[in-house]
Amino acid sequence: MRYISTRGNAPVLSFSDVLLSGLAEDGGLYLPQTWPEFSLADWQAMRALPYPELAARILARFTGSDIDEDTLKTLCAKAYAGFDHPAIVPLTQVEDGLFVQELFHGPTLAFKDMAMQVLGQLFEYVLTQRDEHVTIVGATSGDTGSAAIEACRGRQRLSVIILHPKGRTSEVQRRQMTTVREPNVTNLAVEGTFDDCQDLVKSLFADIPFRQEMHLSAVNSINWARIAAQIPYYVHAALALGAPEREVSFAVPTGNFGNILAAWAARKMGLPIRQLCVGSNRNDILTRFLNANDMTIKGVVPSLSPSMDIQVSSNFERLLFELLGRDATACARIMTGFRSTGHMDVPAEVWENARTLFCGLALDDAQTEAEIRTLHQRSGYMADPHSAIGIAAGRRFRQPGIPMVAEATAHPAKFPDAMVAATGIHPALPVHLADLFEREERYRTVPATEGAIKDAVRAAVLSNAG
């Protein structure tokens, strides 16, 4: 299996190279050169597989000759061993025809673990084969940093350095990162905003000699391997609800468009998916696009669902490329225009095509809180603000006779204030995090300057090597 860039001007790479490099050199995103397809019999055979084996079977089609299915089976078994639910991705019915699939049973209680835990295993495997070491550097406003740290902690061939804006993440989120004791993990509390952190990371990657010297690598949401590792749970839910003989629809609380893109990929591979529903908060660029072909950047507004507070959904570029019939030149032109004007000029027929499959619903904070409350009153189900938005979208677009699965992306205990406000109940943290507030924190405060970050990265890499 080989990978091509959405902008058509980067080398064609193997799975392992895409894994380690992330973004393509031409600024595009990598996609498989051809989509693997599964037959009716292939899907049926997957029904009996435990989740980690199902994941291995699907990933094997993307790794090609780089990593075989047996190896993937071992890696996926290890990746999901720490999940606190025996079904890994349990499915619950909350209303007539409306199901919730919980993706938050991993170490950091958010869906990022689903892919990141696999990524940690894949990195370790590929780096061992190549006898290499890499330094993962990333910026986080919350969930991504802790998921990356959990996936990389204690791995000999990885150093991980995460920048967070000092005092601007929730306490649960910060403690999930800073109470990890393994020496290959470094937390930098940057005296600045999340945007400062992201700019600093970008400037490190842009300094080619530094990047090469430190063997910098990224695990951000545009890494293809993360999308690939998110496909299996859509398959798992669909098979449980009657696929491949019956159709299923999904509703996904969406930010960077990575999670729902994985559902689109599953459909491309032959899974019978009728509808894909995007749930947004007030940062509703995607629902504005789906409803009115209005993909226009506005300022980010903070909301009850911070992991969806975005201006630009990076992974949308992959869908655009596909909807353009894989015309990389057109894709590059549209994306460049988007960067310079803040408005994406999507051809009308492409937009209409997108609307045959995708639909979108946006909820403001008051509507989100109301959804949490009524859902809890009616069914007893506690949905965090992100998941509640997905559930509301699923209910809104559900069609008779076709099961609708809403993806639950975070554990309610991650957002205790919103849960108390909506339901009066303070959800408890799972056992493995129950003492989170007693654990000792470790982080360094650094000024938001390139020099300070570089010194910190160098020091971390040196101490890890020695």
Ligand SMILES: *Cc1c(COP(=O)(O)O)cnc(C)c1O
């Ligand atoms: C990251 C995240 C999302 C958004 O997922 P995308 O793949 O960026 O669309 C939704 N909910 C939670 C809890 C998240 O952490």
